Amino acid sequence: MLRFAARRLLYAVVVLWLVSTLVFAFLHLSPVPVERVLGGPRATADTLAQIRGNLGLDRPVLVQYWWFCGRLLRGDLGDSYVNGTSVTALIAARLPTTAWLIAGGAVLWLAAGVALGALSAARARGPCDRAATVFVLAGLSTPPFVLALGLLYLFASGPGGGGGHLFEAGPPLQEHFLRRMTLPWIAxxxxxxxxxxxxxxxxLLDVLGEDYMRTARAKGLPEHRVLVRHGLRAALTPVVTQFGVDLGALAGSTIVTEKVFGLQGVGQLVQQSIAAGDTPVIIGVTLLVTLLVIVANLAVDVGYAVLDPRVRLLPP
Known part of the structure:
Protein backbone atom coordinates (compact mmCIF):
# COMPACT_ATOMS: atom_id res chain seq x y z
CA MET A 1 0.00 0.00 0.00
CA LEU A 2 2.85 2.40 0.81
CA ARG A 3 4.49 1.74 -2.57
CA PHE A 4 1.16 2.32 -4.28
CA ALA A 5 0.61 5.61 -2.43
CA ALA A 6 4.15 6.78 -3.19
CA ARG A 7 3.75 5.93 -6.87
CA ARG A 8 0.46 7.78 -7.10
CA LEU A 9 1.98 10.76 -5.31
CA LEU A 10 4.75 10.86 -7.91
CA TYR A 11 2.14 10.72 -10.68
CA ALA A 12 0.30 13.57 -9.00
CA VAL A 13 3.41 15.77 -8.96
CA VAL A 14 4.03 15.06 -12.66
CA VAL A 15 0.41 15.80 -13.58
CA LEU A 16 0.43 19.06 -11.60
CA TRP A 17 3.63 20.13 -13.34
CA LEU A 18 2.22 19.32 -16.79
CA VAL A 19 -1.05 21.11 -16.10
CA SER A 20 0.67 24.19 -14.68
CA THR A 21 3.00 24.33 -17.68
CA LEU A 22 0.16 24.02 -20.18
CA VAL A 23 -1.93 26.68 -18.44
CA PHE A 24 1.08 29.01 -18.24
CA ALA A 25 1.76 28.53 -21.95
CA PHE A 26 -1.87 28.96 -23.06
CA LEU A 27 -2.43 32.12 -21.04
CA HIS A 28 0.84 33.74 -22.08
CA LEU A 29 0.14 32.98 -25.74
CA SER A 30 -3.26 34.68 -25.54
CA PRO A 31 -3.95 37.05 -28.48
CA VAL A 32 -5.08 39.74 -25.99
CA PRO A 33 -2.11 40.94 -23.88
CA VAL A 34 -2.62 41.19 -20.15
CA GLU A 35 -1.46 44.79 -20.07
CA ARG A 36 -4.11 45.72 -22.63
CA VAL A 37 -6.82 44.09 -20.51
CA LEU A 38 -5.66 45.88 -17.36
CA GLY A 39 -4.90 49.22 -18.99
CA GLY A 40 -8.05 49.42 -21.05
CA PRO A 41 -8.51 50.33 -24.71
CA ARG A 42 -7.33 53.94 -24.22
CA ALA A 43 -4.05 53.17 -22.47
CA THR A 44 -0.99 54.73 -24.04
CA ALA A 45 2.13 52.85 -25.06
CA ASP A 46 4.02 54.20 -22.03
CA THR A 47 1.25 53.05 -19.71
CA LEU A 48 1.25 49.57 -21.26
CA ALA A 49 5.03 49.37 -20.94
CA GLN A 50 4.84 50.41 -17.29
CA ILE A 51 2.21 47.72 -16.59
CA ARG A 52 4.37 45.08 -18.25
CA GLY A 53 7.36 46.14 -16.18
CA ASN A 54 5.40 46.11 -12.91
CA LEU A 55 4.12 42.60 -13.62
CA GLY A 56 7.47 41.30 -14.84
CA LEU A 57 6.04 40.58 -18.28
CA ASP A 58 8.91 42.39 -19.99
CA ARG A 59 11.23 39.55 -19.00
CA PRO A 60 11.87 36.59 -21.35
CA VAL A 61 9.23 33.88 -21.21
CA LEU A 62 11.69 31.31 -19.88
CA VAL A 63 12.64 33.64 -17.02
CA GLN A 64 8.95 34.16 -16.21
CA TYR A 65 8.40 30.42 -16.25
CA TRP A 66 11.41 29.84 -13.97
CA TRP A 67 10.05 32.37 -11.48
CA PHE A 68 6.62 30.78 -11.77
CA CYS A 69 7.95 27.26 -11.00
CA GLY A 70 10.03 28.60 -8.12
CA ARG A 71 6.98 30.20 -6.51
CA LEU A 72 4.95 27.01 -6.92
CA LEU A 73 7.63 24.97 -5.15
CA ARG A 74 7.37 27.40 -2.23
CA GLY A 75 3.58 27.16 -2.25
CA ASP A 76 3.24 30.71 -3.52
CA LEU A 77 0.63 31.19 -6.26
CA GLY A 78 1.59 34.80 -6.77
CA ASP A 79 -0.48 37.95 -6.49
CA SER A 80 -3.55 39.04 -8.39
CA TYR A 81 -2.92 41.39 -11.31
CA VAL A 82 -6.08 43.31 -10.49
CA ASN A 83 -5.81 44.16 -6.80
CA GLY A 84 -2.41 42.80 -5.73
CA THR A 85 -3.95 40.39 -3.21
CA SER A 86 -2.37 37.00 -2.69
CA VAL A 87 -3.99 34.38 -4.92
CA THR A 88 -3.87 31.90 -2.05
CA ALA A 89 -5.82 34.33 0.14
CA LEU A 90 -8.39 34.95 -2.59
CA ILE A 91 -9.00 31.24 -3.12
CA ALA A 92 -9.07 30.53 0.62
CA ALA A 93 -11.74 33.18 1.12
CA ARG A 94 -13.99 31.70 -1.60
CA LEU A 95 -13.29 27.99 -1.09
CA PRO A 96 -15.55 27.39 1.97
CA THR A 97 -18.62 28.57 0.04
CA THR A 98 -17.91 26.25 -2.89
CA ALA A 99 -16.96 23.40 -0.56
CA TRP A 100 -20.30 23.60 1.27
CA LEU A 101 -22.15 23.83 -2.04
CA ILE A 102 -20.42 20.76 -3.47
CA ALA A 103 -20.63 18.76 -0.23
CA GLY A 104 -24.36 19.27 0.18
CA GLY A 105 -25.07 18.66 -3.49
CA ALA A 106 -22.89 15.55 -3.50
CA VAL A 107 -24.75 14.02 -0.57
CA LEU A 108 -28.08 14.68 -2.30
CA TRP A 109 -27.14 13.39 -5.74
CA LEU A 110 -25.28 10.32 -4.46
CA ALA A 111 -28.04 9.28 -2.05
CA ALA A 112 -30.86 9.96 -4.51
CA GLY A 113 -29.05 8.47 -7.50
CA VAL A 114 -28.01 5.24 -5.77
CA ALA A 115 -31.39 4.76 -4.07
CA LEU A 116 -33.43 5.39 -7.23
CA GLY A 117 -31.04 3.33 -9.37
CA ALA A 118 -31.17 0.37 -6.97
CA LEU A 119 -34.96 0.55 -6.72
CA SER A 120 -35.27 0.80 -10.49
CA ALA A 121 -33.02 -2.25 -11.04
CA ALA A 122 -34.79 -4.29 -8.36
CA ARG A 123 -38.18 -3.51 -9.94
CA ALA A 124 -37.07 -3.57 -13.56
CA ARG A 125 -39.79 -2.79 -16.11
CA GLY A 126 -42.21 -1.99 -13.31
CA PRO A 127 -43.86 1.30 -12.31
CA CYS A 128 -40.84 2.36 -10.23
CA ASP A 129 -38.52 1.69 -13.14
CA ARG A 130 -40.69 3.75 -15.49
CA ALA A 131 -40.88 6.61 -12.98
CA ALA A 132 -37.10 6.54 -12.58
CA THR A 133 -36.71 6.64 -16.37
CA VAL A 134 -38.88 9.75 -16.53
CA PHE A 135 -36.77 11.33 -13.78
CA VAL A 136 -33.55 10.50 -15.62
CA LEU A 137 -34.83 11.97 -18.89
CA ALA A 138 -36.04 15.11 -17.14
CA GLY A 139 -32.78 15.53 -15.24
CA LEU A 140 -30.52 15.03 -18.25
CA SER A 141 -32.68 17.27 -20.46
CA THR A 142 -32.94 20.26 -18.12
CA PRO A 143 -30.10 22.80 -18.39
CA PRO A 144 -28.74 23.67 -14.92
CA PHE A 145 -29.37 27.41 -15.33
CA VAL A 146 -33.02 26.78 -16.27
CA LEU A 147 -33.57 24.66 -13.16
CA ALA A 148 -31.76 27.18 -10.96
CA LEU A 149 -33.78 30.11 -12.27
CA GLY A 150 -37.01 28.12 -11.94
CA LEU A 151 -36.29 27.21 -8.32
CA LEU A 152 -35.35 30.79 -7.57
CA TYR A 153 -38.57 32.07 -9.12
CA LEU A 154 -40.78 29.58 -7.28
CA PHE A 155 -39.25 29.51 -3.81
CA ALA A 156 -36.97 32.50 -3.24
CA SER A 157 -38.37 35.12 -0.94
CA GLY A 158 -36.82 38.05 -2.75
CA PRO A 159 -35.00 39.11 -5.93
CA GLY A 160 -31.73 37.28 -6.40
CA GLY A 161 -32.41 35.00 -3.43
CA GLY A 162 -30.96 37.55 -1.00
CA GLY A 163 -27.45 37.59 -2.56
CA GLY A 164 -24.32 38.43 -0.68
CA HIS A 165 -21.76 36.30 1.05
CA LEU A 166 -22.79 32.88 2.22
CA PHE A 167 -21.70 33.33 5.83
CA GLU A 168 -23.07 36.83 6.46
CA ALA A 169 -26.02 35.49 8.48
CA GLY A 170 -23.99 33.26 10.79
CA PRO A 171 -22.02 30.03 10.88
CA PRO A 172 -22.95 26.87 8.95
CA LEU A 173 -25.67 24.47 10.07
CA GLN A 174 -27.87 27.24 11.46
CA GLU A 175 -31.42 27.57 10.22
CA HIS A 176 -30.74 30.48 7.87
CA PHE A 177 -27.70 28.76 6.39
CA LEU A 178 -29.61 25.57 5.61
CA ARG A 179 -32.57 27.50 4.23
CA ARG A 180 -30.30 29.56 2.00
CA MET A 181 -28.38 26.54 0.69
CA THR A 182 -31.31 24.21 0.02
CA LEU A 183 -32.13 25.57 -3.44
CA PRO A 184 -28.48 25.66 -4.63
CA TRP A 185 -28.00 22.08 -3.45
CA ILE A 186 -31.09 20.91 -5.33
CA ALA A 187 -30.11 22.80 -8.47
CA LEU A 204 -26.78 -3.33 -10.71
CA LEU A 205 -28.66 -5.06 -13.53
CA ASP A 206 -25.36 -6.49 -14.76
CA VAL A 207 -24.48 -7.73 -11.27
CA LEU A 208 -27.90 -9.30 -10.64
CA GLY A 209 -27.26 -11.76 -13.46
CA GLU A 210 -23.99 -13.07 -11.98
CA ASP A 211 -23.68 -16.65 -10.74
CA TYR A 212 -22.87 -15.68 -7.16
CA MET A 213 -26.14 -13.74 -6.95
CA ARG A 214 -28.09 -16.88 -7.88
CA THR A 215 -26.04 -18.83 -5.34
CA ALA A 216 -26.92 -16.34 -2.61
CA ARG A 217 -30.61 -16.67 -3.42
CA ALA A 218 -30.32 -20.47 -3.49
CA LYS A 219 -28.93 -20.39 0.06
CA GLY A 220 -32.18 -18.81 1.18
CA LEU A 221 -30.90 -15.30 1.94
CA PRO A 222 -33.57 -12.58 2.04
CA GLU A 223 -33.90 -10.65 -1.22
CA HIS A 224 -33.09 -7.29 0.36
CA ARG A 225 -29.86 -8.72 1.80
CA VAL A 226 -28.89 -10.24 -1.55
CA LEU A 227 -29.59 -6.92 -3.28
CA VAL A 228 -27.82 -4.62 -0.82
CA ARG A 229 -24.94 -6.66 0.59
CA HIS A 230 -23.97 -8.69 -2.47
CA GLY A 231 -25.38 -6.85 -5.48
CA LEU A 232 -25.18 -3.15 -4.65
CA ARG A 233 -21.73 -3.40 -3.12
CA ALA A 234 -20.26 -4.79 -6.34
CA ALA A 235 -22.32 -2.45 -8.53
CA LEU A 236 -21.03 0.65 -6.75
CA THR A 237 -17.54 0.37 -8.29
CA PRO A 238 -18.32 2.42 -11.44
CA VAL A 239 -20.44 4.78 -9.34
CA VAL A 240 -17.52 5.47 -7.01
CA THR A 241 -15.26 6.04 -10.01
CA GLN A 242 -17.58 8.64 -11.47
CA PHE A 243 -18.21 10.21 -8.08
CA GLY A 244 -14.51 10.79 -7.50
CA VAL A 245 -14.09 12.50 -10.87
CA ASP A 246 -17.22 14.65 -10.51
CA LEU A 247 -16.44 15.71 -6.96
CA GLY A 248 -13.03 17.06 -7.92
CA ALA A 249 -14.08 18.66 -11.19
CA LEU A 250 -17.06 20.49 -9.69
CA ALA A 251 -14.76 22.80 -7.71
CA GLY A 252 -14.26 24.92 -10.81
CA SER A 253 -17.57 24.33 -12.59
CA THR A 254 -20.16 25.76 -10.20
CA ILE A 255 -20.24 29.13 -11.96
CA VAL A 256 -23.90 28.97 -13.02
CA THR A 257 -25.24 27.88 -9.63
CA GLU A 258 -23.17 30.44 -7.74
CA LYS A 259 -24.13 33.20 -10.16
CA VAL A 260 -27.87 32.55 -9.98
CA PHE A 261 -28.01 32.26 -6.20
CA GLY A 262 -25.49 35.00 -5.43
CA LEU A 263 -22.90 32.74 -3.81
CA GLN A 264 -19.39 34.22 -3.83
CA GLY A 265 -17.47 31.01 -4.39
CA VAL A 266 -14.61 29.76 -6.53
CA GLY A 267 -16.82 29.61 -9.63
CA GLN A 268 -17.57 33.32 -9.36
CA LEU A 269 -13.88 34.00 -8.77
CA VAL A 270 -12.99 32.17 -11.99
CA GLN A 271 -15.57 34.11 -13.99
CA GLN A 272 -14.38 37.46 -12.64
CA SER A 273 -10.72 36.57 -13.20
CA ILE A 274 -11.31 35.53 -16.82
CA ALA A 275 -13.20 38.76 -17.52
CA ALA A 276 -10.38 40.81 -15.96
CA GLY A 277 -7.52 38.80 -17.49
CA ASP A 278 -6.18 37.96 -14.03
CA THR A 279 -3.73 35.22 -15.05
CA PRO A 280 -2.35 34.24 -11.60
CA VAL A 281 -5.85 33.61 -10.20
CA ILE A 282 -6.83 31.51 -13.24
CA ILE A 283 -3.68 29.42 -12.86
CA GLY A 284 -4.23 29.05 -9.11
CA VAL A 285 -7.81 27.83 -9.48
CA THR A 286 -6.79 25.45 -12.28
CA LEU A 287 -4.10 23.90 -10.09
CA LEU A 288 -6.55 23.62 -7.20
CA VAL A 289 -9.08 21.76 -9.36
CA THR A 290 -6.33 19.49 -10.70
CA LEU A 291 -5.21 18.68 -7.17
CA LEU A 292 -8.77 17.91 -6.07
CA VAL A 293 -9.29 15.58 -9.04
CA ILE A 294 -6.04 13.74 -8.27
CA VAL A 295 -6.92 13.35 -4.58
CA ALA A 296 -10.43 12.17 -5.47
CA ASN A 297 -9.08 9.56 -7.87
CA LEU A 298 -6.60 8.33 -5.26
CA ALA A 299 -9.46 7.94 -2.79
CA VAL A 300 -11.44 6.06 -5.45
CA ASP A 301 -8.58 3.60 -6.05
CA VAL A 302 -8.34 2.86 -2.34
CA GLY A 303 -12.11 2.55 -2.08
CA TYR A 304 -12.17 -0.17 -4.75
CA ALA A 305 -10.62 -2.70 -2.37
CA VAL A 306 -13.23 -1.88 0.29
CA LEU A 307 -16.20 -2.26 -2.05
CA ASP A 308 -15.00 -5.29 -4.00
CA PRO A 309 -12.58 -7.78 -2.37
CA ARG A 310 -11.62 -9.05 -5.84
CA VAL A 311 -9.81 -5.78 -6.53
CA ARG A 312 -6.19 -5.70 -5.46
CA LEU A 313 -3.84 -2.72 -5.60
CA LEU A 314 -1.03 -4.49 -7.42
CA PRO A 315 1.92 -2.72 -9.03
CA PRO A 316 1.69 -2.36 -12.84
Missing part, protein backbone atom coordinates in the same frame (compact mmCIF):
# COMPACT_ATOMS: atom_id res chain seq x y z
CA UNK A 188 -26.60 21.32 -8.39
CA UNK A 189 -27.73 17.78 -7.53
CA UNK A 190 -30.68 17.33 -9.92
CA UNK A 191 -28.69 16.70 -13.09
CA UNK A 192 -26.09 14.59 -11.30
CA UNK A 193 -28.74 12.51 -9.50
CA UNK A 194 -30.31 11.64 -12.85
CA UNK A 195 -26.95 10.52 -14.25
CA UNK A 196 -26.15 8.45 -11.15
CA UNK A 197 -29.59 6.83 -11.24
CA UNK A 198 -28.93 5.58 -14.75
CA UNK A 199 -25.39 4.50 -13.89
CA UNK A 200 -26.44 2.60 -10.75
CA UNK A 201 -29.34 0.91 -12.51
CA UNK A 202 -27.17 -0.35 -15.37
CA UNK A 203 -24.39 -1.57 -13.10
Missing amino acids: LAFLMAAAYTRLTRGA
Whole structure:
Protein backbone atom coordinates (compact mmCIF):
# COMPACT_ATOMS: atom_id res chain seq x y z
CA MET A 1 0.00 0.00 0.00
CA LEU A 2 2.85 2.40 0.81
CA ARG A 3 4.49 1.74 -2.57
CA PHE A 4 1.16 2.32 -4.28
CA ALA A 5 0.61 5.61 -2.43
CA ALA A 6 4.15 6.78 -3.19
CA ARG A 7 3.75 5.93 -6.87
CA ARG A 8 0.46 7.78 -7.10
CA LEU A 9 1.98 10.76 -5.31
CA LEU A 10 4.75 10.86 -7.91
CA TYR A 11 2.14 10.72 -10.68
CA ALA A 12 0.30 13.57 -9.00
CA VAL A 13 3.41 15.77 -8.96
CA VAL A 14 4.03 15.06 -12.66
CA VAL A 15 0.41 15.80 -13.58
CA LEU A 16 0.43 19.06 -11.60
CA TRP A 17 3.63 20.13 -13.34
CA LEU A 18 2.22 19.32 -16.79
CA VAL A 19 -1.05 21.11 -16.10
CA SER A 20 0.67 24.19 -14.68
CA THR A 21 3.00 24.33 -17.68
CA LEU A 22 0.16 24.02 -20.18
CA VAL A 23 -1.93 26.68 -18.44
CA PHE A 24 1.08 29.01 -18.24
CA ALA A 25 1.76 28.53 -21.95
CA PHE A 26 -1.87 28.96 -23.06
CA LEU A 27 -2.43 32.12 -21.04
CA HIS A 28 0.84 33.74 -22.08
CA LEU A 29 0.14 32.98 -25.74
CA SER A 30 -3.26 34.68 -25.54
CA PRO A 31 -3.95 37.05 -28.48
CA VAL A 32 -5.08 39.74 -25.99
CA PRO A 33 -2.11 40.94 -23.88
CA VAL A 34 -2.62 41.19 -20.15
CA GLU A 35 -1.46 44.79 -20.07
CA ARG A 36 -4.11 45.72 -22.63
CA VAL A 37 -6.82 44.09 -20.51
CA LEU A 38 -5.66 45.88 -17.36
CA GLY A 39 -4.90 49.22 -18.99
CA GLY A 40 -8.05 49.42 -21.05
CA PRO A 41 -8.51 50.33 -24.71
CA ARG A 42 -7.33 53.94 -24.22
CA ALA A 43 -4.05 53.17 -22.47
CA THR A 44 -0.99 54.73 -24.04
CA ALA A 45 2.13 52.85 -25.06
CA ASP A 46 4.02 54.20 -22.03
CA THR A 47 1.25 53.05 -19.71
CA LEU A 48 1.25 49.57 -21.26
CA ALA A 49 5.03 49.37 -20.94
CA GLN A 50 4.84 50.41 -17.29
CA ILE A 51 2.21 47.72 -16.59
CA ARG A 52 4.37 45.08 -18.25
CA GLY A 53 7.36 46.14 -16.18
CA ASN A 54 5.40 46.11 -12.91
CA LEU A 55 4.12 42.60 -13.62
CA GLY A 56 7.47 41.30 -14.84
CA LEU A 57 6.04 40.58 -18.28
CA ASP A 58 8.91 42.39 -19.99
CA ARG A 59 11.23 39.55 -19.00
CA PRO A 60 11.87 36.59 -21.35
CA VAL A 61 9.23 33.88 -21.21
CA LEU A 62 11.69 31.31 -19.88
CA VAL A 63 12.64 33.64 -17.02
CA GLN A 64 8.95 34.16 -16.21
CA TYR A 65 8.40 30.42 -16.25
CA TRP A 66 11.41 29.84 -13.97
CA TRP A 67 10.05 32.37 -11.48
CA PHE A 68 6.62 30.78 -11.77
CA CYS A 69 7.95 27.26 -11.00
CA GLY A 70 10.03 28.60 -8.12
CA ARG A 71 6.98 30.20 -6.51
CA LEU A 72 4.95 27.01 -6.92
CA LEU A 73 7.63 24.97 -5.15
CA ARG A 74 7.37 27.40 -2.23
CA GLY A 75 3.58 27.16 -2.25
CA ASP A 76 3.24 30.71 -3.52
CA LEU A 77 0.63 31.19 -6.26
CA GLY A 78 1.59 34.80 -6.77
CA ASP A 79 -0.48 37.95 -6.49
CA SER A 80 -3.55 39.04 -8.39
CA TYR A 81 -2.92 41.39 -11.31
CA VAL A 82 -6.08 43.31 -10.49
CA ASN A 83 -5.81 44.16 -6.80
CA GLY A 84 -2.41 42.80 -5.73
CA THR A 85 -3.95 40.39 -3.21
CA SER A 86 -2.37 37.00 -2.69
CA VAL A 87 -3.99 34.38 -4.92
CA THR A 88 -3.87 31.90 -2.05
CA ALA A 89 -5.82 34.33 0.14
CA LEU A 90 -8.39 34.95 -2.59
CA ILE A 91 -9.00 31.24 -3.12
CA ALA A 92 -9.07 30.53 0.62
CA ALA A 93 -11.74 33.18 1.12
CA ARG A 94 -13.99 31.70 -1.60
CA LEU A 95 -13.29 27.99 -1.09
CA PRO A 96 -15.55 27.39 1.97
CA THR A 97 -18.62 28.57 0.04
CA THR A 98 -17.91 26.25 -2.89
CA ALA A 99 -16.96 23.40 -0.56
CA TRP A 100 -20.30 23.60 1.27
CA LEU A 101 -22.15 23.83 -2.04
CA ILE A 102 -20.42 20.76 -3.47
CA ALA A 103 -20.63 18.76 -0.23
CA GLY A 104 -24.36 19.27 0.18
CA GLY A 105 -25.07 18.66 -3.49
CA ALA A 106 -22.89 15.55 -3.50
CA VAL A 107 -24.75 14.02 -0.57
CA LEU A 108 -28.08 14.68 -2.30
CA TRP A 109 -27.14 13.39 -5.74
CA LEU A 110 -25.28 10.32 -4.46
CA ALA A 111 -28.04 9.28 -2.05
CA ALA A 112 -30.86 9.96 -4.51
CA GLY A 113 -29.05 8.47 -7.50
CA VAL A 114 -28.01 5.24 -5.77
CA ALA A 115 -31.39 4.76 -4.07
CA LEU A 116 -33.43 5.39 -7.23
CA GLY A 117 -31.04 3.33 -9.37
CA ALA A 118 -31.17 0.37 -6.97
CA LEU A 119 -34.96 0.55 -6.72
CA SER A 120 -35.27 0.80 -10.49
CA ALA A 121 -33.02 -2.25 -11.04
CA ALA A 122 -34.79 -4.29 -8.36
CA ARG A 123 -38.18 -3.51 -9.94
CA ALA A 124 -37.07 -3.57 -13.56
CA ARG A 125 -39.79 -2.79 -16.11
CA GLY A 126 -42.21 -1.99 -13.31
CA PRO A 127 -43.86 1.30 -12.31
CA CYS A 128 -40.84 2.36 -10.23
CA ASP A 129 -38.52 1.69 -13.14
CA ARG A 130 -40.69 3.75 -15.49
CA ALA A 131 -40.88 6.61 -12.98
CA ALA A 132 -37.10 6.54 -12.58
CA THR A 133 -36.71 6.64 -16.37
CA VAL A 134 -38.88 9.75 -16.53
CA PHE A 135 -36.77 11.33 -13.78
CA VAL A 136 -33.55 10.50 -15.62
CA LEU A 137 -34.83 11.97 -18.89
CA ALA A 138 -36.04 15.11 -17.14
CA GLY A 139 -32.78 15.53 -15.24
CA LEU A 140 -30.52 15.03 -18.25
CA SER A 141 -32.68 17.27 -20.46
CA THR A 142 -32.94 20.26 -18.12
CA PRO A 143 -30.10 22.80 -18.39
CA PRO A 144 -28.74 23.67 -14.92
CA PHE A 145 -29.37 27.41 -15.33
CA VAL A 146 -33.02 26.78 -16.27
CA LEU A 147 -33.57 24.66 -13.16
CA ALA A 148 -31.76 27.18 -10.96
CA LEU A 149 -33.78 30.11 -12.27
CA GLY A 150 -37.01 28.12 -11.94
CA LEU A 151 -36.29 27.21 -8.32
CA LEU A 152 -35.35 30.79 -7.57
CA TYR A 153 -38.57 32.07 -9.12
CA LEU A 154 -40.78 29.58 -7.28
CA PHE A 155 -39.25 29.51 -3.81
CA ALA A 156 -36.97 32.50 -3.24
CA SER A 157 -38.37 35.12 -0.94
CA GLY A 158 -36.82 38.05 -2.75
CA PRO A 159 -35.00 39.11 -5.93
CA GLY A 160 -31.73 37.28 -6.40
CA GLY A 161 -32.41 35.00 -3.43
CA GLY A 162 -30.96 37.55 -1.00
CA GLY A 163 -27.45 37.59 -2.56
CA GLY A 164 -24.32 38.43 -0.68
CA HIS A 165 -21.76 36.30 1.05
CA LEU A 166 -22.79 32.88 2.22
CA PHE A 167 -21.70 33.33 5.83
CA GLU A 168 -23.07 36.83 6.46
CA ALA A 169 -26.02 35.49 8.48
CA GLY A 170 -23.99 33.26 10.79
CA PRO A 171 -22.02 30.03 10.88
CA PRO A 172 -22.95 26.87 8.95
CA LEU A 173 -25.67 24.47 10.07
CA GLN A 174 -27.87 27.24 11.46
CA GLU A 175 -31.42 27.57 10.22
CA HIS A 176 -30.74 30.48 7.87
CA PHE A 177 -27.70 28.76 6.39
CA LEU A 178 -29.61 25.57 5.61
CA ARG A 179 -32.57 27.50 4.23
CA ARG A 180 -30.30 29.56 2.00
CA MET A 181 -28.38 26.54 0.69
CA THR A 182 -31.31 24.21 0.02
CA LEU A 183 -32.13 25.57 -3.44
CA PRO A 184 -28.48 25.66 -4.63
CA TRP A 185 -28.00 22.08 -3.45
CA ILE A 186 -31.09 20.91 -5.33
CA ALA A 187 -30.11 22.80 -8.47
CA LEU A 188 -26.60 21.32 -8.39
CA ALA A 189 -27.73 17.78 -7.53
CA PHE A 190 -30.68 17.33 -9.92
CA LEU A 191 -28.69 16.70 -13.09
CA MET A 192 -26.09 14.59 -11.30
CA ALA A 193 -28.74 12.51 -9.50
CA ALA A 194 -30.31 11.64 -12.85
CA ALA A 195 -26.95 10.52 -14.25
CA TYR A 196 -26.15 8.45 -11.15
CA THR A 197 -29.59 6.83 -11.24
CA ARG A 198 -28.93 5.58 -14.75
CA LEU A 199 -25.39 4.50 -13.89
CA THR A 200 -26.44 2.60 -10.75
CA ARG A 201 -29.34 0.91 -12.51
CA GLY A 202 -27.17 -0.35 -15.37
CA ALA A 203 -24.39 -1.57 -13.10
CA LEU A 204 -26.78 -3.33 -10.71
CA LEU A 205 -28.66 -5.06 -13.53
CA ASP A 206 -25.36 -6.49 -14.76
CA VAL A 207 -24.48 -7.73 -11.27
CA LEU A 208 -27.90 -9.30 -10.64
CA GLY A 209 -27.26 -11.76 -13.46
CA GLU A 210 -23.99 -13.07 -11.98
CA ASP A 211 -23.68 -16.65 -10.74
CA TYR A 212 -22.87 -15.68 -7.16
CA MET A 213 -26.14 -13.74 -6.95
CA ARG A 214 -28.09 -16.88 -7.88
CA THR A 215 -26.04 -18.83 -5.34
CA ALA A 216 -26.92 -16.34 -2.61
CA ARG A 217 -30.61 -16.67 -3.42
CA ALA A 218 -30.32 -20.47 -3.49
CA LYS A 219 -28.93 -20.39 0.06
CA GLY A 220 -32.18 -18.81 1.18
CA LEU A 221 -30.90 -15.30 1.94
CA PRO A 222 -33.57 -12.58 2.04
CA GLU A 223 -33.90 -10.65 -1.22
CA HIS A 224 -33.09 -7.29 0.36
CA ARG A 225 -29.86 -8.72 1.80
CA VAL A 226 -28.89 -10.24 -1.55
CA LEU A 227 -29.59 -6.92 -3.28
CA VAL A 228 -27.82 -4.62 -0.82
CA ARG A 229 -24.94 -6.66 0.59
CA HIS A 230 -23.97 -8.69 -2.47
CA GLY A 231 -25.38 -6.85 -5.48
CA LEU A 232 -25.18 -3.15 -4.65
CA ARG A 233 -21.73 -3.40 -3.12
CA ALA A 234 -20.26 -4.79 -6.34
CA ALA A 235 -22.32 -2.45 -8.53
CA LEU A 236 -21.03 0.65 -6.75
CA THR A 237 -17.54 0.37 -8.29
CA PRO A 238 -18.32 2.42 -11.44
CA VAL A 239 -20.44 4.78 -9.34
CA VAL A 240 -17.52 5.47 -7.01
CA THR A 241 -15.26 6.04 -10.01
CA GLN A 242 -17.58 8.64 -11.47
CA PHE A 243 -18.21 10.21 -8.08
CA GLY A 244 -14.51 10.79 -7.50
CA VAL A 245 -14.09 12.50 -10.87
CA ASP A 246 -17.22 14.65 -10.51
CA LEU A 247 -16.44 15.71 -6.96
CA GLY A 248 -13.03 17.06 -7.92
CA ALA A 249 -14.08 18.66 -11.19
CA LEU A 250 -17.06 20.49 -9.69
CA ALA A 251 -14.76 22.80 -7.71
CA GLY A 252 -14.26 24.92 -10.81
CA SER A 253 -17.57 24.33 -12.59
CA THR A 254 -20.16 25.76 -10.20
CA ILE A 255 -20.24 29.13 -11.96
CA VAL A 256 -23.90 28.97 -13.02
CA THR A 257 -25.24 27.88 -9.63
CA GLU A 258 -23.17 30.44 -7.74
CA LYS A 259 -24.13 33.20 -10.16
CA VAL A 260 -27.87 32.55 -9.98
CA PHE A 261 -28.01 32.26 -6.20
CA GLY A 262 -25.49 35.00 -5.43
CA LEU A 263 -22.90 32.74 -3.81
CA GLN A 264 -19.39 34.22 -3.83
CA GLY A 265 -17.47 31.01 -4.39
CA VAL A 266 -14.61 29.76 -6.53
CA GLY A 267 -16.82 29.61 -9.63
CA GLN A 268 -17.57 33.32 -9.36
CA LEU A 269 -13.88 34.00 -8.77
CA VAL A 270 -12.99 32.17 -11.99
CA GLN A 271 -15.57 34.11 -13.99
CA GLN A 272 -14.38 37.46 -12.64
CA SER A 273 -10.72 36.57 -13.20
CA ILE A 274 -11.31 35.53 -16.82
CA ALA A 275 -13.20 38.76 -17.52
CA ALA A 276 -10.38 40.81 -15.96
CA GLY A 277 -7.52 38.80 -17.49
CA ASP A 278 -6.18 37.96 -14.03
CA THR A 279 -3.73 35.22 -15.05
CA PRO A 280 -2.35 34.24 -11.60
CA VAL A 281 -5.85 33.61 -10.20
CA ILE A 282 -6.83 31.51 -13.24
CA ILE A 283 -3.68 29.42 -12.86
CA GLY A 284 -4.23 29.05 -9.11
CA VAL A 285 -7.81 27.83 -9.48
CA THR A 286 -6.79 25.45 -12.28
CA LEU A 287 -4.10 23.90 -10.09
CA LEU A 288 -6.55 23.62 -7.20
CA VAL A 289 -9.08 21.76 -9.36
CA THR A 290 -6.33 19.49 -10.70
CA LEU A 291 -5.21 18.68 -7.17
CA LEU A 292 -8.77 17.91 -6.07
CA VAL A 293 -9.29 15.58 -9.04
CA ILE A 294 -6.04 13.74 -8.27
CA VAL A 295 -6.92 13.35 -4.58
CA ALA A 296 -10.43 12.17 -5.47
CA ASN A 297 -9.08 9.56 -7.87
CA LEU A 298 -6.60 8.33 -5.26
CA ALA A 299 -9.46 7.94 -2.79
CA VAL A 300 -11.44 6.06 -5.45
CA ASP A 301 -8.58 3.60 -6.05
CA VAL A 302 -8.34 2.86 -2.34
CA GLY A 303 -12.11 2.55 -2.08
CA TYR A 304 -12.17 -0.17 -4.75
CA ALA A 305 -10.62 -2.70 -2.37
CA VAL A 306 -13.23 -1.88 0.29
CA LEU A 307 -16.20 -2.26 -2.05
CA ASP A 308 -15.00 -5.29 -4.00
CA PRO A 309 -12.58 -7.78 -2.37
CA ARG A 310 -11.62 -9.05 -5.84
CA VAL A 311 -9.81 -5.78 -6.53
CA ARG A 312 -6.19 -5.70 -5.46
CA LEU A 313 -3.84 -2.72 -5.60
CA LEU A 314 -1.03 -4.49 -7.42
CA PRO A 315 1.92 -2.72 -9.03
CA PRO A 316 1.69 -2.36 -12.84
